[in-house]
Amino acid sequence: MDRSSKSSSFRPVVSVYLGNKSIPLNRMNNYVRLIKLVEANKEANTILNFFTAEDVDFTERRINGTYFNYSSKTWQKKEFGLPDVVYVRGGGEEIEKLLAAFDSWGVKRLNPIPAFNKGELFELLSQDHNVSRFLPPTVSVESMNDIRSAIQRLGTVYVKARRGRKGTQVMRIERLAKKGYLYSYSVLGKLVRRKVASMNGVEKAIVNFFSDKKVIVQRAINLVRVNKNRLVDFRAEVQRNKKGDIDIVGICVRIGRQNAPITTHATAYRYDTYLKKLFPHYSNQQIRALINKIKAFLITVYFGVEKKYGQFGEMGIDFAVDRKGDIWLIECNAQSAKVSIVKAYGSKANRVFLNPLQYAKVIANLDRGTDRQHNNRSQSKSNRSQSNNNRSQSNNNRSQSNNNRSLFNYYKRHFVRDRTRSEHEMSHTNHNAYFGGW
Known part of the structure; x- marks a missing residue:
């Protein structure tokens, strides 16, 4: 397939990376979110396929991809050339090698990185005065002495692996008022809570749980709670849409299980309908003001991350609201x-699957003027093509930045720079035109 086609019916090849090991065709229907991508592609109209590291032929630069045949309603395999865009939805030890090869061949990424290093992310964002005010005290530690010192200084903390997903590498440590410490974590949905008499017991638990993984230590936020012992935090799905604009698709309140240190495997609710239950003493005007603060916070974080890493097609942003109504960044995904x-959100969440495919068409169209083909490309042509892609992406970023700058400065002036501004004053600003449908 020639990627330089000028036809208005241009359909980019979007290949979704699922991990290291191939998935049998008869198991594809087990993955609900893959089905949702397939459904969304009826509207996006890309050439969508799914693949793993085992499906890539590096020599021939081809992918033995899996795709859904809409006519027969079956999953099938066939060879695809190099994609226009790769959409990473898995990990594994081959991911860096794979992405490096795709970069050298001029394949674009939906996101610039496959995963965040939590320590690096917080260090970078701490240097951004727009974002740093939302960061809880966080320490990247190198030794057990560093961990001990951070716990003693910060009090109740979370120890987190610098790389980890779905809350699988998070431990909460609380220094008890009388004596000793209480630590807790979840493993495969099972809650573990234990008391130890001294810091030595805490250190043993950390070693057993994290092994040799690099970790950060983060001061615990005084979260709002439900029924006194169920923690509450938030997950926002923020993406770029078919115009390349930022779209806050949805924000969820996540309520953890009783005594659980994190909200993974939590119950989830729409935040706009649940905030009043979390802050029953707030007036409707104050709730609207808090909603506006949350939206402005999300835009600030999204831009802040992009300044450090490059433009993202999507990002999951975890944050907390403390009992004073202040907002704190937990992590980005x-x-x-x-x-x-x-x-x-149920079916109202379908846009979260459509946006990435439509945004892939945006970034795939950036280099349609070049005469490149998927096959028989020399390495020198690939390098020149990559350079052109980078310049095109840079121009697109500058254009997007210019489009957003005045609006971003407006939000920063009204919502970010002065966190003590009265909620009454903030509640009178209308943002619906920018933030899309809710």
Whole structure:
């Protein structure tokens, strides 16, 4: 397939990376979110396929991809040339090698990185004065002495693997008022809570749980709670749409299980209908003001991350609101599982699957003027093509930045720079035109 086609019916090849190991065709229907992507593609109209590291022929630069045949309603396999855009929805040890090869061949990424290093992310964002005010005290540690010192200084903390997904590498540690410590974590949905008499017991638990993984230590936020011992946080799904504009598709309130240290496997609700239950003493005007603060916070974080890493097609942003109504960033996710938004929004969440495919068409169209083909490309042509892609992406970023700058400065002036501004004053600004449908 020639990617330089000038036809108005241009259909980019979008290949979705699922991990290391091939998936049998008879198991594809087991993955609900893949089905939702297939359904969304009826409107997006890309040439959509799915693949794993085992499906890539690096020599021939081809993919033995899996696709859904809409006519026969079956999953089938066939060879595809190099995609226009790769959409990473999996990990594994081959991911860096794979993406490096795709980069050298001029294949574009929906997101610039497959996963965040939490320590690196917080260090970079701490240097951005627009974002740093939303960061809880966080320390990247190198030794057990560093961890001990951070716990003693910060009090109740979360220890997190710098790389980890779905809350599988998070431990909460609380220094008890009388004596000793309480630590807790979840493994495969099972809650573990234990008391130890001294820091030595905490250190043993950390070693057993994290092994040799690099970790960060983060001060615990005084979260709002339900029924006193169920923690509450938020997951926002923020993406770029078919115009390349930022779209906050949905924001979910996640309520953890009783005594659980995190909200993974939580119950999820739409935040706009649930905030009043979390802040029953707030007036309707104050609730509207808080909603506006949350939206402005999400835009600020999205732009802040993009300044450090490049433009993202999508990002899951986890954040907390403390009992004073202040907003705190917990972490960003380059590969959101989209579980909470489907729970909370049902069919109204379908846009979260459509946006990435439509945005892939935006970035695929950036280099349609070049005469490149999927096959028989020399390495020198690939390098020149990659350079052209980078310049096109840079021009697109500058254009997008110019489009958003005045609006972003407006939000920063009214919502970010002065967090003590009265909620009454903030509640009178209308943002619906920018933030899309809710």
